[in-house]
Amino acid sequence: MQEKLTVRFWGVRGSIACPGLHTVRYGGNTPCVEVQAGHQKFIFDGGTGLRVLGQEMLKHLPVEAHIFFSHTHWDHIQGFPFFSPAFMPGNRFHIYGTRGSDGKTIEKRLTDQMLHPNFPVPLQIMGGSLDFYDLEAGQIVEVEDITIRNAILNHPGGSIGYRLEWQGLTVSYITDTEHFPDALDPNVLALADQAHVLIYDATYTDAEYHEAGNSKVGWGHSTWQEAIKIAKAAKVDQLVLFHHDPLHNDVFLDDIGRKAGHQFTNSIIAQEGLSITLTPNGQSSLQYAELGRAISSVPDRA
Template identity: 60%
Template sequence: MSSMESQFKIKFWGVRGSIACPGAETVRYGGNTSCITMRVNGHLLIFDGGTGLRVLGQSLLREMPINASMFFTHSHWDHIQGFPFFVPAFVPSNTFKIYGAVAPNGSTIEQRLNDQMLHPNFPVPLQIMGADLTFYDLAVGEAVEVSKGIKVENALLNHPGEAVGYRVSWQGLSVAYITDTEHLPDRLDENVLWLARNAELMIYDATYTDEEYYSEKSSKVGWGHSTWQEAVKIAKEANVKKLVIFHHDPLHNDEFMDQVKEDTANEFPNSIVAWEGLEIDVMTIGKEPPVILSAT
């Protein structure tokens, strides 16, 4: 078995939420919006198509032809705006299977990706893309086997307009990708716990801190996002081995994220704040010592 066929690796190409925020204050963590890849047993899985997808596309040009599966959590702009700039989708030799749940208004992921590329929003239509694009409508709760032994499950998240989270499993290892969800006021979300159950790794939407979320002056309740404190509660209750804080607020600069990193690690030692370019080998989780940061 080759090294590509015995791996389970994750890479982060965009870690922000809401809007891309490049600049001097976001250099270390990055300013692109949501996009990650999982390379599992030789198969490439892409999750979300925020502006980080453009960066991923430039990297993939060295690997063509590409055969990959793409999964969208939902179609808010920060999760799809990179798709029209995803160069491999314009190359005829490439193949992409594209999955997404049907929106509450009945629109499919194909319709929503198509609509953002219509005039006056974009100069060329989706149909100009030369790659083999096949779209699949996911039912909430439906499990998909993208390749032998690689299972992708989904569950509904608490987000305006609806979104789904994903759980990828292979050879007894699991990763939960839970972005764009708001924690419940009186209990832990059963869908989130189910996605994260005993996972080696949980990637979680921690856009805010509790202080911001419950602020009397500018409350974020009802905005569809969660906090790092809730991420820790979920990670502990679901018996997650490693926690990744994700979907950073565009107002949170590098220094702010450094503090989030320290605070989270104090509560859940085996945690990390995602940055663009971060790579994690799922097969080594639990075998490396946890990083413990002392409070200053």
Template identity: 60%
Template sequence: MSRIENQFTVQFWGVRGSIPSPGPHTVRYGGNTPCISMQAGDKRLVFDAGTGLHVLGQSWLRQMPLEGHIFFTHSHWDHMQGFPFFTPGFVKGNDFHIYGAIAPDGSTIEQRLNDQMLHPNFPVPLQIMQANLKFYDIRPGQPIHIDDVTVETAPLNHPGEAVGYRVNWRGGAVAYITDTEHFPDRLDDNVLWLARNADILVYDSTYTDEEYHSPKTPKIGWGHSTWQEAVKVAQAANVKTLVIYHHDPAHNDDFLDCVGQQASEKFPGAIMAREGMVLQIPTSVALSESFPVSKFST
């Protein structure tokens, strides 16, 4: 078996929440909205399709024809606005499997991607994409199997609903948990379950506790969490590396430097998500299970 065939990596293409934030004060961490990719052997997995998906797509042009699996946490605009600019989707011979939960209004992920490309929002429809697009409606709580890759899912606490993911491959595990808001009196059982013993936890840390509880402009009910809550989850779930993710558009590079320093003091395995960052996950190591394997709450 070659080293590439046994490689499990995560790459960050967009790490900013809410709205793209380009400019001189966001250069070091990046201004594109959410998109990460994982390579598990020969399997390409993508999570969310923010503006970072365009950058990912450009890098994939040298690898065509290709097959990939794209998972949506939800369809708020910052998590899907890059899809109409995903160049490999317009190229015949490419295959993409697209996954998302049915929205509270009953719409599928295919319907929502179609709607954002209709007039007057976009000049050409979804159907102009020449790649083979296959859509799958998922039910949070049910796993998805892609050969030897298992993707576990759970509902998150977010307005309009969202899905958290955990990718398991050859003993390695990565949890992708955004967008979600913590509970005031307890840790979320679904979040803990997805994060259990993970090698990497990518967690929605949009705010600081001070911003979240601000007496003038509180963020309670906005659907996002804080880096302090991320640390609590990482500690409780026995996570190895915590990635602070979904940066607020108002947080410049210097602010995020300070967050990173404070987070690493509280949890030595904490790092800040940056565009272009690549993390390696060890494989062929058995994980101990100290959390329930099928516990969900809504």
């Protein structure tokens, strides 16, 4: 079987989980993205979508994976205490993150959220093997023939974006970042440069971001219009709009998808159940699990 790279979306919302009748199609879980590169598994962020991914992993025990956290705001870590495979001996997880502005390690931050009275059992109850790594800004992590780069993003309290490279394929995970008013963020451009898949924070529309009396300037998030600027400047193949505002229902996101598609053809809205599969020879496809339809996407690079 030919090796391939697959990106799967388990949680696509920002701020707070928002299940309900009006968010069924795109999903209500907070950020969690899985990347399978060859036989290695990577997970980006541990929002409530991580619980769902964990249930799927129970079908394929034992498991080993590398978990990279962009930062430790609640919507990006609140699935970790409910990540079933981590409680089971025989499973192994390598967990990465930068120190926060207060100097706390990723291990300390994940431990703290599971302390009484916030959670009934401590992290130490987890029976799986957990290895924690403190990343420095710009540090490169290599796992066999896979390279993961990072860069600082523009977000209150700090956040980092990631770039995964494997056999000529690149996936960029850039969420919880606010664009600059007068120029494109050079860190974002470096992470996104010629990526085959760019996952980008598109929490707001430009109108919401600049809304008189309710401005989102300084809140640490970007817009779908800015995402398209980055995608064009970085010459990416596929743009995935991510970290949806909990107030944006399915109909609202449908409208954003149509508008974004007119400005950048290969742009889609992140959706729970969406898989993007790439192969080193340039073949690729999208698969919407719930809708059961595959769509040709991500053109061969010239």
